[in-house]
Amino acid sequence: MYQSLAALFTERLQKTPSKIALRYKENRSLYRDMIWQDFGNLVSEMAFGLASLGLEPKAPGAIMSNTSHLWIASDLAIITNGSVSIPIYPTSSISDIQHVLNNSEAEIIFVQTESLLNKLLAVIENVPSLKKIILLTAPAKGRSLSDLNLKEDLASLVIGLEELQELGRTLKDKEPNLIDERINGINSEEIATIIYTSGTTGTPKGVILTHGNILNVLNDLPETIPVTEDDTFLSFLPLSHVFERICGEFYWLLNGTVCAFAEGVEHVGKNMQEVKPSVMLVVPRILDKIYSKVRSGIDGASGRARNLIDWSLQQGKQVFEHRISDKPIRLGLQAKHYLAEKLVLSKLRERIGSRLKLIISGGAPATIEVIEFFNAIGITAMEGYGLTETTAPTNVNRVQKVKPGSVGPALAGVSVKIADDGEILVSGPTVFKGYYRDSELTKSVFTGAWFHTGDIGEIDQDGYLKITDRKKDIIVNSAGKNIAPQKIEAILKTIPLVVQAIVFGNRRKTLVSILTLDEQATIDLAHENNWSFTDYHELIKLPALKKYLKAEIEKRSHELADYEQVRNFHILNSELSVENGELTATMKIKRSIVEAKYKDILEKLYKDESLLVSSKQ
Numbered sequence: 001m002y003q004s005l006a007a008l009f010t011e012r013l014q015k016t017p018s019k020i021a022l023r024y025k026e027n028r029s030l031y032r033d034m035i036w037q038d039f040g041n042l043v044s045e046m047a048f049g050l051a052s053l054g055l056e057p058k059a060p061g062a063i064m065s066n067t068s069h070l071w072i073a074s075d076l077a078i079i080t081n082g083s084v085s086i087p088i089y090p091t092s093s094i095s096d097i098q099h100v101l102n103n104s105e106a107e108i109i110f111v112q113t114e115s116l117l118n119k120l121l122a123v124i125e126n127v128p129s130l131k132k133i134i135l136l137t138a139p140a141k142g143r144s145l146s147d148l149n150l151k152e153d154l155a156s157l158v159i160g161l162e163e164l165q166e167l168g169r170t171l172k173d174k175e176p177n178l179i180d181e182r183i184n185g186i187n188s189e190e191i192a193t194i195i196y197t198s199g200t201t202g203t204p205k206g207v208i209l210t211h212g213n214i215l216n217v218l219n220d221l222p223e224t225i226p227v228t229e230d231d232t233f234l235s236f237l238p239l240s241h242v243f244e245r246i247c248g249e250f251y252w253l254l255n256g257t258v259c260a261f262a263e264g265v266e267h268v269g270k271n272m273q274e275v276k277p278s279v280m281l282v283v284p285r286i287l288d289k290i291y292s293k294v295r296s297g298i299d300g301a302s303g304r305a306r307n308l309i310d311w312s313l314q315q316g317k318q319v320f321e322h323r324i325s326d327k328p329i330r331l332g333l334q335a336k337h338y339l340a341e342k343l344v345l346s347k348l349r350e351r352i353g354s355r356l357k358l359i360i361s362g363g364a365p366a367t368i369e370v371i372e373f374f375n376a377i378g379i380t381a382m383e384g385y386g387l388t389e390t391t392a393p394t395n396v397n398r399v400q401k402v403k404p405g406s407v408g409p410a411l412a413g414v415s416v417k418i419a420d421d422g423e424i425l426v427s428g429p430t431v432f433k434g435y436y437r438d439s440e441l442t443k444s445v446f447t448g449a450w451f452h453t454g455d456i457g458e459i460d461q462d463g464y465l466k467i468t469d470r471k472k473d474i475i476v477n478s479a480g481k482n483i484a485p486q487k488i489e490a491i492l493k494t495i496p497l498v499v500q501a502i503v504f505g506n507r508r509k510t511l512v513s514i515l516t517l518d519e520q521a522t523i524d525l526a527h528e529n530n531w532s533f534t535d536y537h538e539l540i541k542l543p544a545l546k547k548y549l550k551a552e553i554e555k556r557s558h559e560l561a562d563y564e565q566v567r568n569f570h571i572l573n574s575e576l577s578v579e580n581g582e583l584t585a586t587m588k589i590k591r592s593i594v595e596a597k598y599k600d601i602l603e604k605l606y607k608d609e610s611l612l613v614s615s616k617q
Contacts (some may be wrong), residue, residue, distance in 0.1 A: 057082030
C-alpha cells in the first residue's frame with residue numbers, strides 16, 4: 001500500500017505521463033484533453049504556490065468550488081504540500097461556510113467563481129484564520145481582479161490562479177526539492193482531509209480522514225469496481241462529498257482512467273453523448289431521470305413497437321434474474337435473449353451511452369425497478385453503501401452478482417454486523433478517527449472498535465446488506481407500531497410521475513405523504529387523458545390527477561401492512577431544494593425541516609378524509 005495519497009499521485013505521473021488524464025470544458029468550448037504530465041505540472045506549480053504563501057504541512061487549506069479539474073488540482077496541491085484539505089459545498093449557507101472555516105481554522109481557500117467569492121466575502125470579517133483567497137477562474141466578461149473594486153484590505157487578500165502559479169514557479173526555481181521533501185514526510189496516519197458532513201439537522205461535523213483511511217478503501221475497490229486505463233469516468237457529483245471524492249478522484253489516480261468533467265448536472269445527458277463514458281457514479285435522482293427519459297420514449301412508441309420493446313425487456317430481465325440466482329439459462333431463453341438483444345436491447349444501450357458498462361449508485365436508496373431495467377438491457381447498475389465516517393463504501397454489489405434492493409457484501413477489509421436493535425455497525429481501517437474537536441460526539445458513536453452508523457439493516461445468506469431505514473427516521477404510530485418510511489417512500493417513487501416522496505405519521509393513526517412530481521411528465525399525462533387545465537399549478541389540484549395517484553398508490557402498496565399504507569397525500573408546486581433548506585448539499589431530505597415547514601398541510605392531511613386512500617379489507 002502507498003505511504004500517502006501524495007505518493008499515489010506521484011507514481012501515477014511517473015507511470016503514464018503522456019496518457020490523457022482528463023477532459024474538460026471552458027466557456028462552452030469543445031472538450032479539451034490534458035495529459036498526466038501537464039496536469040502534474042499544474043498541481044506542482046499550485047503546491048509550490050501554496051508553500052510560497054506560507055501554508056505549512058499539516059495546516060488546513062479549503063476548497064469551495066463546483067466539480068471540475070481545478071477542484072481536483074486544488075485538492076492535490078494541498079495534499080502534496082503535506083497540508084489538510086477542507087472541502088466546502090458551494091451550495092452551503094453563509095453560516096455553514098463560516099462555521100467550517102472557523103472550526104478548521106483554514107488558512108487559505110480556493111474559490112471557483114466570482115459569485116462564490118462574493119458569498120465568501122460576506123463572512124470574511126468573522127474568519128480571522130484566513131490569510132489568502134485564490135480565485136480559480138477569472139471574473140466574467142473579460143474583467144480582471146482589479147475590476148472587482150474590492151476594498152483595499154480585501155484586494156490584498158485575493159489573488160488569481162495565474163498569480164499563484166507564478167509564485168510557485170519562482171519558489172520551485174529556488175527550492176526545487178521542497179514539495180518532494182514534503183511528500184516524503186507524509187505518513188499514512190496523518191490527516192489527509194476533514195470532510196464536514198452536511199447533516200439533516202444541526203451544525204456540520206468535521207470527519208477526520210487519514211491517508212491510511214482512504215488508501216485502505218482504494219486497496220479494496222478493484223474487486224468491486226473493475227476499471228482499466230481504457231475506461232472513461234464522467235464526473236459530475238459534488239467532489240465535496242465523500243462518494244465522488246473516493247470512488248471518483250482518488251480511484252481515478254489509482255487506475256489512470258480518463259476523467260471527463262460534466263458542465264453540470266443539467267448537462268449530463270449531452271455530455272454523455274460527447275465523451276461516451278464507460279463508468280458513472282450517480283445518485284438515485286440522476287439514475288431515475290435517465291430511466292424516465294428512456295421510459296417515456298418507450299411508452300410513446302406505437303402499439304406494435306411497444307410490445308416488442310416490452311417483450312425484449314422481459315427477456316433481459318429473466319436472464320438477469322437467472323444470473324443473480326445462479327440458475328443456468330435454458331436454451332430457449334438464450335435464443336429469445338439473442339433476438340431481444342439484436343432488435344431492441346442494443347439500441348436502448350446505444351441511446352443511453354454506447355460505451356456505458358457500469359453505473360454505481362450511492363448516497364440514498366435506488367429504486368429497484370430502475371436497477372432492474374439497466375441490468376436487463378445489459379448495463380450493470382448496482383448500489384453501494386457507506387458514510388463519510390467510513391470513508392465511503394463499506395459495501396458494494398458485485399458486477400457478477402447484483403442484487404437489486406441490496407447494497408452488496410462488505411469490502412474485504414471491512415467488518416459489518418447488525419446490532420440487537422437492527423443498527424448497522426462497522427469496524428476496520430477505513431473507519432474515521434473521530435470528529436474534529438469534538439471528543440464527546442466521537443465517543444458517542446463508538447462501542448469499542450465498532451462505529452454506529454445510525455442506519456437499520458439486515459444481512460442475507462449471501463452476506464449482502466440491505467438498508468431498511470435510518471434509525472432516527474423510524475416512525476412509531478399511535479398504536480406503537482414501528483414503521484420504516486424509506487421502504488414506503490421507495491414504493492411511492494416507482495410511480496412514473498413521482499420525483500420525491502416523504503412519509504410522515506409519527507404518533508399518528510395514519511400515514512400521509514408529501515409528493516413532488518415531474519412537471520413535464522405530469523403535463524404529458526394530462527394531455528393524454530384530455531384533462532382541462534391552464535398551467536401546472538392548476539393541474540396538480542385537479543381531482544383527476546389525485547384520483548390517478550391514489551389508484552397508483554393502492555396498486556403498488558399491496559405488499560405493505562395495513563398500518564404501512566399511505567392514506568393521504570399533498571402535491572407540492574415544485575421540488576424540495578437545497579436553496580430552500582429542505583435538502584442537504586448531498587440531496588438528502590431534511591425530514592424534520594420539511595415536517596416543520598409543511599406542518600399546517602400535514603395537519604389537514606391527517607384530518608381530511610375526502611381523499612384518503614382506502615385501507616386493505
